[in-house]
Amino acid sequence: MGNRTVAIIGGGPAGLAAARLIKLGDPQAQVTVYERSDASGETFGFGVGLTESTMSNMAAADPVTADRLREASHDGHSLVLRTGDREVELHGARNLAIGRAILLEVLTTSALEVGVDIRLGARTDIDDISADVIIAADGARSAVRERFAGELGASVSYGSLHFMWCGTDFAVDDANFTWRTKGDATFVVHAYPYADDRSTFLIETDDHSFRAAGLDRFADETPAGESDERSLGLLEEVFTEELGGRKLLANRTRWAQFPTVSLDRWSTGNVVLIGDAAHTAHYTIGSGTKLALEDAIALARSLSEHEDVAEAFAAYETARRPYVSRFKHLAARSQNWWSSFRERTAEAPERIALSYMTRAGNLGLEHYAAEYPQVAALALRELGEAPVATPGTVDDWVLSRPLTTDALSAPGRELPVDGLDDAHAVRADWSGGEVWGSAHDDLVAELRGADAPVVVLGGPSGPTDVGARIDLAERVRWAGKTVVVEVPVALRSEGAAAVGAGRADAVVTVG
Ligand SMILES: Cc1cc2nc3c(=O)[nH]c(=O)nc-3n(C[C@H](O)[C@H](O)[C@H](O)COP(=O)(O)OP(=O)(O)OC[C@H]3O[C@@H](n4cnc5c(N)ncnc54)[C@H](O)[C@@H]3O)c2cc1C
Structure with a gap:
């Protein structure tokens, strides 16, 4: 590749990993990383999770760094839900x-x-640098993305939840999530250990709670660049028990709303975007760093295989986009689930656990029942005694349970295509995305207000579409409707999970 010059804006996980991998693939390349922070210890956030699949991808691309990362990491942890004195395994x-x-x-x-040249304290404007290849690894609030927003087809939307990324000076026993209320406000914490004396302690709250607790005022009045001490104080009070009376650790910690970043194209001219600059996936599936590192691996490989920069960028995007899209879809459903958490707190903990584990559509009932049969049995008890001890039978069992609502009776929950001919039902075709936000209130109100007591949701058969209508089904069902969702045969187990977790009353399997 000659003496290709590569400038990387942003020394986060994506930029630093890309820099090394590009040098390894092309030792003649001159690679410079520009990072605005002036020391690597000075950064936002506390711990992040790395999956085994990310570690094996890293090991294949760069075994030395993978070993170092493993060595510096805290061992894997199990996850539990805690409420009062109850603990449910997830x-x-x-x-x-x-x-x-x-x-x-x-x-x-x-x-x-x-031999990468890393320049710390170098806040960089893309217009001030020139190189054969410019990599924008400048994070979720990427200025490069803003600069080329039109060419890239960029869109950014903000979630309704407010979160604070805090830490603790002790290791929690297990990764866990739990919630507490204060007056009319509900607060959730996601905690996990990442060192012998440190945990991530991420707190989130819905918009209603945020305002009810007066946190909007604290947030507004906190000067830029400072931690929101008044909110931290209030949260220390709310989570006294979980914290054992200790203080939260903060690091320019303040409320934020998660930005979901999407681009039609990940490159323009000699500029390519990676990591959070190109796409984000909600933190509740813990995959942002994973995607950032894997982007770096794919881009470095493409650049080493293609002399032509445009071809390299195209190969990188072709390799990564389908995978990233899948994670974005899972993350969006997870975000939806958490956005509606306040409504879920009255449910039995096992039911919340099952709903949580199946929230994104990538894990089914069978999986959870195999790992924790007793919890799954309790979660499914509204439907009868689930055969959790016999692997591979739970989906069929759930779908064979009789349906008896005021509006609809059937011998099982998997209805034939003509099974609704006699029902007083309204049908809606739908494949939109997020359903818990205000943008969908009208649609939900229309379906809730429909004359018919039964709502049938159909539409395209792609996993994203099916997931979207299962989420819509749950919201409509909570208003007292009997809701039936069409699912393709290939996603039948997702239909079973939807019925088992109370998102739908029944399914029609089609195609
Ligand atoms: C609350 C929360 C929890 C998370 N938990 C997890 C988790 O458990 N697991 C996980 O995998 N991921 C998690 N993530 C996501 C993860 O932090 C990001 O996805 C990841 O850091 C993305 O890496 P990146 O290199 O693309 O961007 P970043 O890490 O944001 O790095 C971008 C870098 O660019 C620098 N920069 C920006 N502008 C300029 C400029 N003009 N000039 C020079 N430098 C610049 C910034 O200082 C920064 O160092 C979480 C995120 C949040 C918000």
Whole structure:
């Protein structure tokens, strides 16, 4: 590739990993990283999770760095839901966790070792640099993306939840989520250990709670760049028990709303975007760092295989986009679920657990029942005694349960295509996205207000469309309607999970 010059704006996980991998693939390249922070320890956030699949992708691309990351990480942790004195298991030990500052330190060492030029304290404007290849790795609020918003077809939308990324100076026993109320406000915490003496302690709250607790005022009155001490004080009070009376750790910590970033194209001219600059996936599926590192691997590979920069960018996007889209879809459903958490707190903890585990559509009932049969049995008890001890039978069992609502009776929950001919039903075809926000209130009100007591939701058969209508079904069902969702045969187990977790009353399997 000759003496290709590569300028990388942003020394987060994506930029640093890309820098080293590009040098490894093309030692003649001159690679410079521009990072606005002036020391790698000075960064936002606390710990992040790394999945085993990310670790094996890293190991294949760069075994030395992968080993260092594993060494610096905290062992995988299991996840539980806690409420009052109850604890419900969600999944066994999985992800590694690593402090963001340590992650950056490891990636910095690895990049320097192969001759990457890292310039710290270098806030950079793309118009001030020139290089054969410019990589925008400048994060979710990317200025490069804004500068080329038209060419890239950029869109950014903000979630309705407010969150604060805090830490603690002790390791919680297990990764867990729990919630507390204060007056009319509900607060959820997602906590997990990432060092022997540190945990991520991420707190979120819905917009109603945010205002009810007066946090909007605290947020508005906190000067830029400072931690929101008054909110932190209030949260320490709310989570006294979980914190054992200790203080929350903050690091320019303040309320934020998650930006969902989407681009029609990930490059323009000699500029390419990676990591959060190109796409974001809600933090409740813990995949942002994973996607950032994997983008870096794919881009470095494409650049080493293609002399022509446009071809390299096209190959990178072709390789990554389908995978990233899948994660974005899972993340969007997870975000929906958490956005409506306040409404879920009255349910039995096991039911919340099952609903949580099946919220994004990538894990089914069978999976959860195999890992925690007793919890699954309790979660499904409204339907009878689930055969959780016999693997591979739970989906069929759920769909074979009799349906008896005031509006509809049937011997099972999997209705034949003509099974609704005699029902007083209204049908809607729908494949939109988020359903818990105000943008969809009208649609939900229309379906809730329909004369017919039964609502049938149909539409396209892609996984995204089906997931979207299952989420819509839940919201409509909560208003007392009997809701039937059409699902393709290939996604029958998602239909079973929807019925088992109370998102739908029944399904019609089609195609
Ligand atoms: C609350 C929360 C929890 C999360 N939890 C997880 C988790 O558990 N697991 C997980 O995998 N991910 C998690 N993430 C996501 C993860 O933090 C990001 O996806 C990841 O950091 C993306 O890496 P990046 O390199 O693309 O961007 P960033 O990490 O944002 O890095 C961008 C870098 O660019 C620099 N920069 C910006 N502008 C300029 C400029 N003009 N000049 C020079 N430098 C610039 C910034 O200083 C920064 O260092 C979480 C995110 C949030 C908000």
